[in-house]
Amino acid sequence: MSDSRQHTSGEPELEAPQGLAEDLAALYAADVPVPPEVDETIIAMARERFVPRAQRPRRRLVLRWAPVGALAAAAAVIILFLFPALLMRPMPRASREAALAMKVSLREDIDGSGRVDILDAFLLARHIESAAGPRNDWDMNGDGTVDRTDVDMIARAAVSLERSSVQ
Amino acid sequence: MKTLRTFLLLALALTVCAWSQQPDAATAVRFEAVDIYVDSGDRPLAAYQFEFAAETGAITIVGIEGGDHAAFKEPPYYDPVALMNHRVIIAAFSTGPDLPKGRSRVARIHVRVSGDIEPEYIVKLEVAASADGERIPAKALVSRGEEQ
Numbered sequence: 001m002s003d004s005r006q007h008t009s010g011e012p013e014l015e016a017p018q019g020l021a022e023d024l025a026a027l028y029a030a031d032v033p034v035p036p037e038v039d040e041t042i043i044a045m046a047r048e049r050f051v052p053r054a055q056r057p058r059r060r061l062v063l064r065w066a067p068v069g070a071l072a073a074a075a076a077v078i079i080l081f082l083f084p085a086l087l088m089r090p091m092p093r094a095s096r097e098a099a100l101a102m103k104v105s106l107r108e109d110i111d112g113s114g115r116v117d118i119l120d121a122f123l124l125a126r127h128i129e130s131a132a133g134p135r136n137d138w139d140m141n142g143d144g145t146v147d148r149t150d151v152d153m154i155a156r157a158a159v160s161l162e163r164s165s166v167q
Numbered sequence: 168m169k170t171l172r173t174f175l176l177l178a179l180a181l182t183v184c185a186w187s188q189q190p191d192a193a194t195a196v197r198f199e200a201v202d203i204y205v206d207s208g209d210r211p212l213a214a215y216q217f218e219f220a221a222e223t224g225a226i227t228i229v230g231i232e233g234g235d236h237a238a239f240k241e242p243p244y245y246d247p248v249a250l251m252n253h254r255v256i257i258a259a260f261s262t263g264p265d266l267p268k269g270r271s272r273v274a275r276i277h278v279r280v281s282g283d284i285e286p287e288y289i290v291k292l293e294v295a296a297s298a299d300g301e302r303i304p305a306k307a308l309v310s311r312g313e314e315q
Contacts, residue, residue, distance in 0.1 A: 122214040158244065158256070
């Protein structure tokens, strides 16, 4: 029973003849001398391989990526001419709404609503036309008087595309 | 260097090919006017601000006019950057006693439409106010004007 288990692999144990084993041992145990030039060449190649990227010559990097850059430029040009509508697509609506919803605290926010809109200009215009007059700190352009130019300044801020996209 | 030159030549060739496939500019570009109405119901409209854009299509805003009513006849406030752009924020107010009620055209936007895709315009009313500066509920509507 135990014998059948030992031979289930079907691989009989092989043993090399004594003479062959000695010859092989003599062959692979030989001390092969390596010339110092070979050592230096290998070390030089290793140094070049493992040198930090920042210390490598830049020109090689440029040459390596030049074809990729040219391909990317070609693709960009094709997309630009074939699909101009992609470039002119409006900003995503959700982003615009999020941008507009963000509260800001600005000097132009006359009504203190947290955002600058046409109502701030309207409120200032009404104050200018009223008997009470506007507050001095509503002098937006700093010319010493609060007048229609300050109203216009607030109105321009309210409709500024740059401001509405960064808020 | 030779590889780079090859790729640049390839890019140039593809560009010329793409350019030749462009539709005829004379037939693909047209102009149209878009009217913006604000309906303030039974409240007098003294101030408004809305954002206008095209959801689809390639448009360029080329001009902006005021509205029908005397209170908003003058060109409204807008960012000059909006011209030659695809969206704009438009606003105006009037401190005068004569103010429109109900549905009133407050602005006309002239756009250049490029390509065959029919633009779908959206207008979002950001604020509307009565003569006393109180915010009022109102609706903004967009309507295509005459084609040119």
